[in-house]
Amino acid sequence: MKQSIILVVCLFALVQARPDVSHLVKSTPEPHVPANPYVFSYQAGRAPGHVDRQHTEVSDGSGVIRGAFSYVDPKNQVRTVQYVADENGFHPQLSHQLEDSAAVKAAKRKHFETYNRIAQEHASQTPGQVALAAAPHTSAAVAYATKKHLSAFERIAAEHAAIGAQQEAQRLALAAQSPHGEVEDGQYHP
Structure with missing residues:
Protein backbone atom coordinates (compact mmCIF):
# COMPACT_ATOMS: atom_id res chain seq x y z
CA MET A 1 0.00 0.00 0.00
CA LYS A 2 2.80 2.35 0.94
CA GLN A 3 4.57 1.64 -2.39
CA SER A 4 1.37 2.38 -4.33
CA ILE A 5 1.00 5.77 -2.65
CA ILE A 6 4.63 6.64 -3.37
CA LEU A 7 4.18 5.61 -7.00
CA VAL A 8 1.03 7.74 -7.38
CA VAL A 9 2.78 10.75 -5.79
CA CYS A 10 5.78 10.34 -8.10
CA LEU A 11 3.57 10.09 -11.18
CA PHE A 12 1.62 13.17 -10.09
CA ALA A 13 4.88 15.08 -9.57
CA LEU A 14 6.09 14.10 -13.03
CA VAL A 15 2.86 15.24 -14.64
CA GLN A 16 2.97 18.55 -12.76
CA ALA A 17 6.69 19.10 -13.53
CA ARG A 18 6.20 18.65 -17.27
CA PRO A 19 7.65 21.75 -18.97
CA ASP A 20 5.41 24.01 -21.00
CA VAL A 21 6.45 23.73 -24.65
CA SER A 22 3.56 25.67 -26.16
CA HIS A 23 5.93 28.53 -27.07
CA LEU A 24 7.83 26.13 -29.36
CA VAL A 25 4.78 25.43 -31.51
CA LYS A 26 4.24 28.26 -33.96
CA SER A 27 0.88 28.76 -35.59
CA THR A 28 2.22 30.94 -38.41
CA PRO A 29 4.82 29.69 -40.86
CA GLU A 30 8.20 31.36 -40.80
CA PRO A 31 9.04 33.49 -43.81
CA HIS A 32 11.45 31.93 -46.32
CA VAL A 33 14.96 33.06 -45.52
CA PRO A 34 17.36 32.97 -48.47
CA ALA A 35 20.31 30.64 -48.11
CA ASN A 36 23.71 32.10 -47.32
CA PRO A 37 26.48 31.53 -49.86
CA TYR A 38 29.16 29.05 -48.81
CA VAL A 39 32.09 27.02 -50.10
CA PHE A 40 33.60 23.92 -48.56
CA SER A 41 36.11 21.33 -49.61
CA TYR A 42 37.89 18.42 -47.99
CA GLN A 43 40.24 15.58 -48.84
CA ALA A 44 40.79 12.39 -46.87
CA GLY A 45 42.70 9.16 -47.09
CA ARG A 46 43.17 5.92 -45.26
CA ALA A 47 46.91 6.33 -45.01
CA PRO A 48 49.03 9.41 -44.25
CA GLY A 49 49.77 11.37 -47.42
CA HIS A 50 47.35 9.27 -49.48
CA VAL A 51 44.13 10.92 -50.71
CA ASP A 52 41.42 8.48 -51.80
CA ARG A 53 38.33 10.69 -51.50
CA GLN A 54 37.51 14.36 -51.79
CA HIS A 55 34.45 16.60 -51.88
CA THR A 56 33.89 20.21 -52.93
CA GLU A 57 30.63 22.16 -52.82
CA VAL A 58 29.66 25.75 -53.64
CA SER A 59 26.42 27.67 -53.09
CA ASP A 60 25.91 31.23 -54.26
CA GLY A 61 22.99 31.78 -51.89
CA SER A 62 20.31 31.53 -54.58
CA GLY A 63 19.39 27.97 -53.60
CA VAL A 64 21.48 26.31 -56.32
CA ILE A 65 24.31 24.10 -55.09
CA ARG A 66 27.09 22.78 -57.32
CA GLY A 67 29.63 20.23 -56.25
CA ALA A 68 31.74 17.23 -57.01
CA PHE A 69 33.06 14.26 -55.07
CA SER A 70 35.63 11.65 -55.97
CA TYR A 71 36.57 8.31 -54.51
CA VAL A 72 38.73 5.33 -55.33
CA ASP A 73 36.60 2.28 -56.11
CA PRO A 74 37.47 -1.36 -55.23
CA LYS A 75 39.18 -1.73 -58.62
CA ASN A 76 41.51 1.16 -57.71
CA GLN A 77 39.93 3.54 -60.25
CA VAL A 78 39.08 7.13 -59.37
CA ARG A 79 35.36 7.79 -59.74
CA THR A 80 34.05 11.36 -59.86
CA VAL A 81 30.48 12.57 -59.59
CA GLN A 82 29.62 16.18 -60.38
CA TYR A 83 26.20 17.39 -59.30
CA VAL A 84 23.78 20.27 -59.20
CA ALA A 85 21.08 20.49 -56.55
CA ASP A 86 18.30 23.01 -57.14
CA GLU A 87 14.56 23.41 -56.63
CA ASN A 88 14.01 20.57 -59.13
CA GLY A 89 16.10 18.04 -57.23
CA PHE A 90 19.55 16.45 -57.26
CA HIS A 91 21.16 16.02 -60.70
CA PRO A 92 24.35 13.89 -60.70
CA GLN A 93 26.67 13.41 -63.68
CA LEU A 94 29.04 10.44 -63.53
CA SER A 95 32.52 10.73 -64.98
CA HIS A 96 32.56 7.03 -65.76
CA GLN A 97 30.33 4.46 -67.36
CA LEU A 98 29.62 1.41 -65.25
CA GLU A 99 30.07 -1.90 -67.03
CA ASP A 100 27.66 -4.78 -66.49
CA SER A 101 29.05 -8.11 -65.35
CA ALA A 135 -4.56 -15.05 -66.57
CA PRO A 136 -2.22 -17.19 -64.46
CA HIS A 137 -2.28 -20.95 -64.88
CA THR A 138 -1.99 -23.28 -61.92
CA SER A 139 1.20 -25.29 -61.98
CA ALA A 140 1.49 -28.74 -60.39
CA ALA A 141 3.42 -27.23 -57.44
CA VAL A 142 0.74 -24.58 -56.85
CA ALA A 143 -2.05 -27.15 -57.10
CA TYR A 144 -0.27 -29.41 -54.56
CA ALA A 145 0.33 -26.49 -52.15
CA THR A 146 -3.31 -25.37 -52.50
CA LYS A 147 -4.59 -28.90 -51.76
CA LYS A 148 -2.25 -29.22 -48.76
CA HIS A 149 -3.37 -25.82 -47.42
CA LEU A 150 -7.07 -26.60 -47.80
CA SER A 151 -6.61 -29.99 -46.13
CA ALA A 152 -4.85 -28.38 -43.15
CA PHE A 153 -7.52 -25.67 -43.00
CA GLU A 154 -10.34 -28.25 -42.92
CA ARG A 155 -8.53 -30.31 -40.24
CA ILE A 156 -7.98 -27.26 -38.03
CA ALA A 157 -11.58 -26.07 -38.53
CA ALA A 158 -12.85 -29.52 -37.45
CA GLU A 159 -10.60 -29.46 -34.35
CA HIS A 160 -11.89 -26.00 -33.41
CA ALA A 161 -15.50 -27.12 -33.89
CA ALA A 162 -14.88 -30.14 -31.63
CA ILE A 163 -13.29 -27.96 -28.94
CA GLY A 164 -16.21 -25.52 -29.15
CA ALA A 165 -18.74 -28.36 -28.82
CA GLN A 166 -16.85 -29.78 -25.83
CA GLN A 167 -16.78 -26.39 -24.10
CA GLU A 168 -20.50 -25.87 -24.75
CA ALA A 169 -21.26 -29.32 -23.32
CA GLN A 170 -19.23 -28.49 -20.20
CA ARG A 171 -21.06 -25.18 -19.83
CA LEU A 172 -24.46 -26.88 -20.13
CA ALA A 173 -23.46 -29.59 -17.63
CA LEU A 174 -22.32 -26.95 -15.16
CA ALA A 175 -25.55 -24.98 -15.67
CA ALA A 176 -27.61 -28.13 -15.04
CA GLN A 177 -25.79 -28.69 -11.73
CA SER A 178 -26.22 -25.12 -10.45
CA PRO A 179 -29.37 -24.40 -8.41
CA HIS A 180 -30.32 -21.30 -10.43
CA GLY A 181 -28.65 -22.19 -13.74
CA GLU A 182 -26.49 -19.05 -13.63
CA VAL A 183 -23.33 -19.90 -15.50
CA GLU A 184 -21.38 -17.32 -17.43
CA ASP A 185 -18.09 -17.96 -19.21
CA GLY A 186 -17.93 -21.46 -17.75
CA GLN A 187 -17.95 -20.09 -14.18
CA TYR A 188 -20.68 -20.55 -11.60
CA HIS A 189 -22.03 -17.29 -10.13
CA PRO A 190 -24.24 -17.79 -7.00
Missing part, protein backbone atom coordinates in the same frame (compact mmCIF):
# COMPACT_ATOMS: atom_id res chain seq x y z
CA ALA A 102 28.51 -11.22 -67.51
CA ALA A 103 25.64 -12.32 -65.25
CA VAL A 104 23.92 -8.92 -65.50
CA LYS A 105 24.36 -8.87 -69.29
CA ALA A 106 22.80 -12.36 -69.56
CA ALA A 107 19.89 -11.40 -67.29
CA LYS A 108 19.24 -8.21 -69.30
CA ARG A 109 19.33 -10.15 -72.58
CA LYS A 110 16.88 -12.75 -71.23
CA HIS A 111 14.59 -10.02 -69.85
CA PHE A 112 14.44 -8.11 -73.15
CA GLU A 113 13.88 -11.30 -75.15
CA THR A 114 10.96 -12.23 -72.90
CA TYR A 115 9.62 -8.68 -72.95
CA ASN A 116 9.74 -8.51 -76.76
CA ARG A 117 8.10 -11.95 -77.12
CA ILE A 118 5.22 -10.94 -74.82
CA ALA A 119 4.87 -7.56 -76.55
CA GLN A 120 4.59 -9.29 -79.95
CA GLU A 121 2.00 -11.75 -78.62
CA HIS A 122 -0.08 -8.93 -77.19
CA ALA A 123 0.23 -6.76 -80.30
CA SER A 124 -1.71 -9.32 -82.34
CA GLN A 125 -4.53 -9.74 -79.78
CA THR A 126 -7.56 -7.66 -78.91
CA PRO A 127 -7.73 -6.23 -75.35
CA GLY A 128 -10.13 -9.02 -74.23
CA GLN A 129 -7.78 -11.69 -75.53
CA VAL A 130 -4.83 -10.10 -73.73
CA ALA A 131 -6.69 -10.29 -70.40
CA LEU A 132 -7.49 -13.99 -70.96
CA ALA A 133 -3.95 -14.78 -72.08
CA ALA A 134 -2.50 -13.00 -69.04
Whole structure:
Protein backbone atom coordinates (compact mmCIF):
# COMPACT_ATOMS: atom_id res chain seq x y z
CA MET A 1 0.00 0.00 0.00
CA LYS A 2 2.80 2.35 0.94
CA GLN A 3 4.57 1.64 -2.39
CA SER A 4 1.37 2.38 -4.33
CA ILE A 5 1.00 5.77 -2.65
CA ILE A 6 4.63 6.64 -3.37
CA LEU A 7 4.18 5.61 -7.00
CA VAL A 8 1.03 7.74 -7.38
CA VAL A 9 2.78 10.75 -5.79
CA CYS A 10 5.78 10.34 -8.10
CA LEU A 11 3.57 10.09 -11.18
CA PHE A 12 1.62 13.17 -10.09
CA ALA A 13 4.88 15.08 -9.57
CA LEU A 14 6.09 14.10 -13.03
CA VAL A 15 2.86 15.24 -14.64
CA GLN A 16 2.97 18.55 -12.76
CA ALA A 17 6.69 19.10 -13.53
CA ARG A 18 6.20 18.65 -17.27
CA PRO A 19 7.65 21.75 -18.97
CA ASP A 20 5.41 24.01 -21.00
CA VAL A 21 6.45 23.73 -24.65
CA SER A 22 3.56 25.67 -26.16
CA HIS A 23 5.93 28.53 -27.07
CA LEU A 24 7.83 26.13 -29.36
CA VAL A 25 4.78 25.43 -31.51
CA LYS A 26 4.24 28.26 -33.96
CA SER A 27 0.88 28.76 -35.59
CA THR A 28 2.22 30.94 -38.41
CA PRO A 29 4.82 29.69 -40.86
CA GLU A 30 8.20 31.36 -40.80
CA PRO A 31 9.04 33.49 -43.81
CA HIS A 32 11.45 31.93 -46.32
CA VAL A 33 14.96 33.06 -45.52
CA PRO A 34 17.36 32.97 -48.47
CA ALA A 35 20.31 30.64 -48.11
CA ASN A 36 23.71 32.10 -47.32
CA PRO A 37 26.48 31.53 -49.86
CA TYR A 38 29.16 29.05 -48.81
CA VAL A 39 32.09 27.02 -50.10
CA PHE A 40 33.60 23.92 -48.56
CA SER A 41 36.11 21.33 -49.61
CA TYR A 42 37.89 18.42 -47.99
CA GLN A 43 40.24 15.58 -48.84
CA ALA A 44 40.79 12.39 -46.87
CA GLY A 45 42.70 9.16 -47.09
CA ARG A 46 43.17 5.92 -45.26
CA ALA A 47 46.91 6.33 -45.01
CA PRO A 48 49.03 9.41 -44.25
CA GLY A 49 49.77 11.37 -47.42
CA HIS A 50 47.35 9.27 -49.48
CA VAL A 51 44.13 10.92 -50.71
CA ASP A 52 41.42 8.48 -51.80
CA ARG A 53 38.33 10.69 -51.50
CA GLN A 54 37.51 14.36 -51.79
CA HIS A 55 34.45 16.60 -51.88
CA THR A 56 33.89 20.21 -52.93
CA GLU A 57 30.63 22.16 -52.82
CA VAL A 58 29.66 25.75 -53.64
CA SER A 59 26.42 27.67 -53.09
CA ASP A 60 25.91 31.23 -54.26
CA GLY A 61 22.99 31.78 -51.89
CA SER A 62 20.31 31.53 -54.58
CA GLY A 63 19.39 27.97 -53.60
CA VAL A 64 21.48 26.31 -56.32
CA ILE A 65 24.31 24.10 -55.09
CA ARG A 66 27.09 22.78 -57.32
CA GLY A 67 29.63 20.23 -56.25
CA ALA A 68 31.74 17.23 -57.01
CA PHE A 69 33.06 14.26 -55.07
CA SER A 70 35.63 11.65 -55.97
CA TYR A 71 36.57 8.31 -54.51
CA VAL A 72 38.73 5.33 -55.33
CA ASP A 73 36.60 2.28 -56.11
CA PRO A 74 37.47 -1.36 -55.23
CA LYS A 75 39.18 -1.73 -58.62
CA ASN A 76 41.51 1.16 -57.71
CA GLN A 77 39.93 3.54 -60.25
CA VAL A 78 39.08 7.13 -59.37
CA ARG A 79 35.36 7.79 -59.74
CA THR A 80 34.05 11.36 -59.86
CA VAL A 81 30.48 12.57 -59.59
CA GLN A 82 29.62 16.18 -60.38
CA TYR A 83 26.20 17.39 -59.30
CA VAL A 84 23.78 20.27 -59.20
CA ALA A 85 21.08 20.49 -56.55
CA ASP A 86 18.30 23.01 -57.14
CA GLU A 87 14.56 23.41 -56.63
CA ASN A 88 14.01 20.57 -59.13
CA GLY A 89 16.10 18.04 -57.23
CA PHE A 90 19.55 16.45 -57.26
CA HIS A 91 21.16 16.02 -60.70
CA PRO A 92 24.35 13.89 -60.70
CA GLN A 93 26.67 13.41 -63.68
CA LEU A 94 29.04 10.44 -63.53
CA SER A 95 32.52 10.73 -64.98
CA HIS A 96 32.56 7.03 -65.76
CA GLN A 97 30.33 4.46 -67.36
CA LEU A 98 29.62 1.41 -65.25
CA GLU A 99 30.07 -1.90 -67.03
CA ASP A 100 27.66 -4.78 -66.49
CA SER A 101 29.05 -8.11 -65.35
CA ALA A 102 28.51 -11.22 -67.51
CA ALA A 103 25.64 -12.32 -65.25
CA VAL A 104 23.92 -8.92 -65.50
CA LYS A 105 24.36 -8.87 -69.29
CA ALA A 106 22.80 -12.36 -69.56
CA ALA A 107 19.89 -11.40 -67.29
CA LYS A 108 19.24 -8.21 -69.30
CA ARG A 109 19.33 -10.15 -72.58
CA LYS A 110 16.88 -12.75 -71.23
CA HIS A 111 14.59 -10.02 -69.85
CA PHE A 112 14.44 -8.11 -73.15
CA GLU A 113 13.88 -11.30 -75.15
CA THR A 114 10.96 -12.23 -72.90
CA TYR A 115 9.62 -8.68 -72.95
CA ASN A 116 9.74 -8.51 -76.76
CA ARG A 117 8.10 -11.95 -77.12
CA ILE A 118 5.22 -10.94 -74.82
CA ALA A 119 4.87 -7.56 -76.55
CA GLN A 120 4.59 -9.29 -79.95
CA GLU A 121 2.00 -11.75 -78.62
CA HIS A 122 -0.08 -8.93 -77.19
CA ALA A 123 0.23 -6.76 -80.30
CA SER A 124 -1.71 -9.32 -82.34
CA GLN A 125 -4.53 -9.74 -79.78
CA THR A 126 -7.56 -7.66 -78.91
CA PRO A 127 -7.73 -6.23 -75.35
CA GLY A 128 -10.13 -9.02 -74.23
CA GLN A 129 -7.78 -11.69 -75.53
CA VAL A 130 -4.83 -10.10 -73.73
CA ALA A 131 -6.69 -10.29 -70.40
CA LEU A 132 -7.49 -13.99 -70.96
CA ALA A 133 -3.95 -14.78 -72.08
CA ALA A 134 -2.50 -13.00 -69.04
CA ALA A 135 -4.56 -15.05 -66.57
CA PRO A 136 -2.22 -17.19 -64.46
CA HIS A 137 -2.28 -20.95 -64.88
CA THR A 138 -1.99 -23.28 -61.92
CA SER A 139 1.20 -25.29 -61.98
CA ALA A 140 1.49 -28.74 -60.39
CA ALA A 141 3.42 -27.23 -57.44
CA VAL A 142 0.74 -24.58 -56.85
CA ALA A 143 -2.05 -27.15 -57.10
CA TYR A 144 -0.27 -29.41 -54.56
CA ALA A 145 0.33 -26.49 -52.15
CA THR A 146 -3.31 -25.37 -52.50
CA LYS A 147 -4.59 -28.90 -51.76
CA LYS A 148 -2.25 -29.22 -48.76
CA HIS A 149 -3.37 -25.82 -47.42
CA LEU A 150 -7.07 -26.60 -47.80
CA SER A 151 -6.61 -29.99 -46.13
CA ALA A 152 -4.85 -28.38 -43.15
CA PHE A 153 -7.52 -25.67 -43.00
CA GLU A 154 -10.34 -28.25 -42.92
CA ARG A 155 -8.53 -30.31 -40.24
CA ILE A 156 -7.98 -27.26 -38.03
CA ALA A 157 -11.58 -26.07 -38.53
CA ALA A 158 -12.85 -29.52 -37.45
CA GLU A 159 -10.60 -29.46 -34.35
CA HIS A 160 -11.89 -26.00 -33.41
CA ALA A 161 -15.50 -27.12 -33.89
CA ALA A 162 -14.88 -30.14 -31.63
CA ILE A 163 -13.29 -27.96 -28.94
CA GLY A 164 -16.21 -25.52 -29.15
CA ALA A 165 -18.74 -28.36 -28.82
CA GLN A 166 -16.85 -29.78 -25.83
CA GLN A 167 -16.78 -26.39 -24.10
CA GLU A 168 -20.50 -25.87 -24.75
CA ALA A 169 -21.26 -29.32 -23.32
CA GLN A 170 -19.23 -28.49 -20.20
CA ARG A 171 -21.06 -25.18 -19.83
CA LEU A 172 -24.46 -26.88 -20.13
CA ALA A 173 -23.46 -29.59 -17.63
CA LEU A 174 -22.32 -26.95 -15.16
CA ALA A 175 -25.55 -24.98 -15.67
CA ALA A 176 -27.61 -28.13 -15.04
CA GLN A 177 -25.79 -28.69 -11.73
CA SER A 178 -26.22 -25.12 -10.45
CA PRO A 179 -29.37 -24.40 -8.41
CA HIS A 180 -30.32 -21.30 -10.43
CA GLY A 181 -28.65 -22.19 -13.74
CA GLU A 182 -26.49 -19.05 -13.63
CA VAL A 183 -23.33 -19.90 -15.50
CA GLU A 184 -21.38 -17.32 -17.43
CA ASP A 185 -18.09 -17.96 -19.21
CA GLY A 186 -17.93 -21.46 -17.75
CA GLN A 187 -17.95 -20.09 -14.18
CA TYR A 188 -20.68 -20.55 -11.60
CA HIS A 189 -22.03 -17.29 -10.13
CA PRO A 190 -24.24 -17.79 -7.00
